[in-house]
Amino acid sequence: MYKLFIACFLCASATLVPAQEISPEQGTAPPPEIPAAVKTRLVALLPDAVDAAIKPSGTPQFYSTDLWQYMDGGADVYLNYGLTAMVHREYKGAGLEINADIFEMGQPLNAFGIYAAERSPDYHFIAIGAEGYSGDFVLNFLQDRFYIKFSGFGDPGKAAPVLERMARFVSERIGPDKAVPAVLGLFPQRNLVAHSQKYMAQAPLGHDFLAPALQASYSFDGKETVVLFSLARDAQDASHRATLLHGDDMIVFARGPYLVVCVHPPIHPEALIKAIDQQIGHAAIAAPERHS
Amino acid sequence: MTDIHRRTFLKTTALAGLKTAALASAGAALHATPSSAPALSIAHYKSSPTAPDGIAEEARRLTRSAIDSLGGMSRFVSRGNVVWVKPNIGWDRMPEQAATTNPDVVSTIVHLCYEAGAKRVLVSDNSCNSAQRSFARSGIQEAAEKAGAQVFFLDERKFRRMAMNGRVLREWELYQDAVEADRLINVAIVKHHGLCKATLGMKNLMGLAGGARNRFHQDLDSSLVDIAAFLKPRLTVLDAVRVLTANGPVGGNLADVKRKDTIVAGVDQVAVDAFGATLLGHKPEDIGYVVQGAARGLGTMNYQSLSPRLTEV
Numbered sequence: 001m002y003k004l005f006i007a008c009f010l011c012a013s014a015t016l017v018p019a020q021e022i023s024p025e026q027g028t029a030p031p032p033e034i035p036a037a038v039k040t041r042l043v044a045l046l047p048d049a050v051d052a053a054i055k056p057s058g059t060p061q062f063y064s065t066d067l068w069q070y071m072d073g074g075a076d077v078y079l080n081y082g083l084t085a086m087v088h089r090e091y092k093g094a095g096l097e098i099n100a101d102i103f104e105m106g107q108p109l110n111a112f113g114i115y116a117a118e119r120s121p122d123y124h125f126i127a128i129g130a131e132g133y134s135g136d137f138v139l140n141f142l143q144d145r146f147y148i149k150f151s152g153f154g155d156p157g158k159a160a161p162v163l164e165r166m167a168r169f170v171s172e173r174i175g176p177d178k179a180v181p182a183v184l185g186l187f188p189q190r191n192l193v194a195h196s197q198k199y200m201a202q203a204p205l206g207h208d209f210l211a212p213a214l215q216a217s218y219s220f221d222g223k224e225t226v227v228l229f230s231l232a233r234d235a236q237d238a239s240h241r242a243t244l245l246h247g248d249d250m251i252v253f254a255r256g257p258y259l260v261v262c263v264h265p266p267i268h269p270e271a272l273i274k275a276i277d278q279q280i281g282h283a284a285i286a287a288p289e290r291h292s
Numbered sequence: 293m294t295d296i297h298r299r300t301f302l303k304t305t306a307l308a309g310l311k312t313a314a315l316a317s318a319g320a321a322l323h324a325t326p327s328s329a330p331a332l333s334i335a336h337y338k339s340s341p342t343a344p345d346g347i348a349e350e351a352r353r354l355t356r357s358a359i360d361s362l363g364g365m366s367r368f369v370s371r372g373n374v375v376w377v378k379p380n381i382g383w384d385r386m387p388e389q390a391a392t393t394n395p396d397v398v399s400t401i402v403h404l405c406y407e408a409g410a411k412r413v414l415v416s417d418n419s420c421n422s423a424q425r426s427f428a429r430s431g432i433q434e435a436a437e438k439a440g441a442q443v444f445f446l447d448e449r450k451f452r453r454m455a456m457n458g459r460v461l462r463e464w465e466l467y468q469d470a471v472e473a474d475r476l477i478n479v480a481i482v483k484h485h486g487l488c489k490a491t492l493g494m495k496n497l498m499g500l501a502g503g504a505r506n507r508f509h510q511d512l513d514s515s516l517v518d519i520a521a522f523l524k525p526r527l528t529v530l531d532a533v534r535v536l537t538a539n540g541p542v543g544g545n546l547a548d549v550k551r552k553d554t555i556v557a558g559v560d561q562v563a564v565d566a567f568g569a570t571l572l573g574h575k576p577e578d579i580g581y582v583v584q585g586a587a588r589g590l591g592t593m594n595y596q597s598l599s600p601r602l603t604e605v
Binding site: 019020021022023024068070071072073074075076077099118120122123124133135136137138140149151153 | 420463540
């Protein structure tokens with residue numbers, strides 16, 4: 001009966017909510033022209049040729065807010081994380097076809113956000129850039145304000161080393177800074193599920209008022225606890241956000257400009273909370289780079 | 293004729309005698325449908341082969357089984373029909389990456405259409421990545437052509453604005469030849485989608501729309517249901533041999549691909565999608581366009597009420 005009620009409610013709300021017409025003529029601002037200097041900079045990050053056999057095929061393509069033309073359906077997430085420009089280039093040779101995509105995200109934390117949104121803790125991570133992983137046909141990594149994605153087609157045994165070589169070239173070109181955003185240091189390391197940290201620009205835990213936020217998973221006796229830092233404007237804003245959040249099985253507390261939420265906390269949460277307090281206490285983490 | 297409503301169009305052309313034969317044969321097919329034929333069938337492979345030939349064989353056998361369980365392709369396709377088969381060829385991805393429909397599922401549907409008497413089978417999609425690369429890389433072009441289908445890239449000039457009278461899409465550009473085909477068979481892959489949680493049958497029909505499709509994202513669920521309500525595919529097939537469970541719709545990392553070894557087929561596109569949602573770990577009511585499709589009378593979310601025919605192959 002209860003399920004039937006929920007289904008009826010969903011159906012009714014789906015039809016009763018007024019809909020706004022989407023028109024083919026609807027004005028859509030043309031994408032901002034990507035400055036020539038940005039295009040030059042992005043292309044310069046890519047190799048002119050991988051080796052004597054594998055060379056660029058066609059001309060580089062650039063996108064910004066028109067990213068949907070390249071990846072309709074997948075573009076919105078990149079735009080939500082603040083994509084400023086993107087270059088796509090193809091390479092061919094030696095029985096391989098390689099696609100190289102470099103996304104410039106404006107700020108390192110935005111780049112981390114989109115990178116982390118697409119990675120899973122169980123991937124095969126490799127030492128490249130700030131963090132990266134590879135598979136038979138892909139190699140994706142994060143460095144500075146860039147999210148770099150390579151995909152290769154052909155013999156995976158041949159493709160993997162080529163992708164890695166290209167990725168290392170790009171990493172060198174980006175520069176020596178290979179650190180993840182320092183604000184990720186808010187997460188205590190003990191019991192942290194490796195590579196589970198995320199940065200959410202929209203609706204963390206389903207709530208817009210918690211955005212932006214950092215989130216990570218912890219494992220206590222095989223059970224998952226989610227720790228979230230809502231990055232508030234100041235201490236007052238953090239306290240206000242606390243009043244808006246209601247839910248079972250969670251611990252919520254404000255610490256300076258952070259609202260901390262532990263979902264499904266461990267039976268004895270004291271050690272975790274103490275560790276969080278210690279990390280927040282590291283002023284070097286908290287202050288200047290918090291939103292960058 | 294710049295603005296066409298699908299029903300008006302079909303009525304007009306039928307009156308003009310252009311579709312008389314097709315409509316008559318459609319009627320015959322409907323009358324010939326056994327009353328016991330189910331509206332939904334689910335075929336599952338007992339094993340999960342890993343060799344490419346084994347997976348291809350699995351896809352072919354599951355597809356045949358799922359259609360047979362519905363009463364066979366002759367329930368949907370009649371002699372002389374022009375059939376538009378709409379797979380997902382949206383991405384420059386290999387079949388292993390599960391971002392596009394399994395090519396052996398598509399080729400089997402093409403074979404079945406011809407066996408049922410189809411005059412021509414057309415296979416195409418409005419790819420998101422380069423069509424040339426997507427058609428080739430997905431393996432669909434080669435497989436469908438071998439099966440006798442006409443596989444071609446969409447011609448921008450053939451998108452025509454049509455009066456859809458939808459909830460949010462009053463009119464939009466759709467591919468004229470697909471709308472005019474005697475039969476539309478939707479052959480989607482089950483995969484994760486970053487915006488609407490799941491790409492299923494109704495989502496796949498977006499590939500017959502032209503124009504600035506990113507505008508659909510203002511109200512994606514309503515847009516998808518508008519398109520599905522307008523196009524009304526005769527048959528919807530879901531390929532869940534391999535399923536992309538994360539980072540859709542593009543994917544790429546094999547670590548995100550899981551085997552489900554399942555093909556779903558049905559005449560109720562909402563019910564098909566409702567079951568498809570469960571293959572990704574969702575409840576039907578988690579998927580907005582499934583909920584809205586049911587609310588707007590396209591079908592039922594309660595797929596179990598259709599007593600789906602389950603087959604182990």
